[in-house]
Amino acid sequence: MIEMQEVYKQYPNGIMAANGFNIHIKQGEFVYVVGPSGAGKSTFIKMMYREEKPTKGSIMVNGIDLAKLKRSRVPYLRRNIGVVFQDFKLLPSLTVYENIAFALEVIEEQPKNIKKRVMEVLDLVGLKHKARMLPNELSGGEQQRVSLARSIVNTPKVVIADEPTGNLDPETSWEIMNIFEEINTRGTTVVMATHNREIVNTIKHRVIAIENGRIVRDELRGDYGYES
Ligand code: ADP
Numbered sequence: 001m002i003e004m005q006e007v008y009k010q011y012p013n014g015i016m017a018a019n020g021f022n023i024h025i026k027q028g029e030f031v032y033v034v035g036p037s038g039a040g041k042s043t044f045i046k047m048m049y050r051e052e053k054p055t056k057g058s059i060m061v062n063g064i065d066l067a068k069l070k071r072s073r074v075p076y077l078r079r080n081i082g083v084v085f086q087d088f089k090l091l092p093s094l095t096v097y098e099n100i101a102f103a104l105e106v107i108e109e110q111p112k113n114i115k116k117r118v119m120e121v122l123d124l125v126g127l128k129h130k131a132r133m134l135p136n137e138l139s140g141g142e143q144q145r146v147s148l149a150r151s152i153v154n155t156p157k158v159v160i161a162d163e164p165t166g167n168l169d170p171e172t173s174w175e176i177m178n179i180f181e182e183i184n185t186r187g188t189t190v191v192m193a194t195h196n197r198e199i200v201n202t203i204k205h206r207v208i209a210i211e212n213g214r215i216v217r218d219e220l221r222g223d224y225g226y227e228s
Contacts, residue, residue, distance in 0.1 A: 001027045001157060001189060002048060007057035009043050009213075017043035018054065019213035025191065027157065030184045032200050033193040034224055035210035041193040044210060045162050048191065049081045050074050062157055079107055082151030082159040082188075086166040088143045090135040090150075096122070097131040100150045107154060121149040125179055141172030148179055158189040165196055177203060200224040 002025040009018035017040045025031055033041045046052040047059055050066050059066040062080050069077060090099050100118045109117070122128045125145040135143055144164060151159050161180070165173035177199055184190045194200060200207060200223065207222030208215055217225065 030205040040213040082156040084161040086163040161192040197224040
């Protein structure tokens with residue numbers, strides 16, 4: 001469902017953040033992306049949802065060629081991709097409910113379906129009782145749950161996460177991981193950049209390691225690697 005062939009990315013400052021990426025990720029896989037800071041993990045991930053365009057090469061996501069995709073079509077691509085960030089990126093003036101409903105309103109989902117679907121995902125992340133609260137009334141872990149709920153509310157085929165536990169304490173990180181596991185068990189592909197060695201070494205999945213803009217390792221049920 002995600003395929004990169006000979007993908008290169010050079011930023012305007014000359015840095016080559018992707019130096020010939022070749023990968024194939026199947027529907028339903030769970031993939032960790034690891035590597036030192038500055039290795040190219042975010043670039044790898046951002047190219048998957050067309051936040052960054054490759055300089056060269058082809059990227060197919062759900063049958064769409066991202067290198068050729070017109071900017072005006074990007075919103076259609078994003079309907080099938082959920083994205084979760086380290087810093088949550090919730091809208092501060094909207095309630096938990098509204099933050100999630102917003103993702104459905106922009107794709108013009110029928111109002112009668114919106115409430116049902118938002119409550120379903122809030123239930124999945126265990127936050128139904130906080131639907132009326134504002135993001136700043138929640139803990140970091142709760143905010144990340146909301147952002148996860150928002151990422152899956154329109155039932156995307158893939159969820160892409162850039163260090164989703166980077167701002168969370170260890171216990172909360174495990175809770176968030178359990179929700180990712182649940183989402184993956186239900187059939188959604190998960191691609192997650194992470195620095196969390198303990199999680200990668202405990203909940204085993206495929207590991208893609210990037211260094212200096214190159215994929216240096218790609219292992220099913222891999223380890224985090226690297227000494228800390
Ligand atoms: P990681 O996520 O592994 O920390 P990044 O993909 O963010 O790595 O960065 C890879 C390299 O590309 C780094 O050298 C970084 O400084 C550079 N880089 C990232 N984004 C940009 C940008 N928008 N403009 C210029 N250089 C960038």
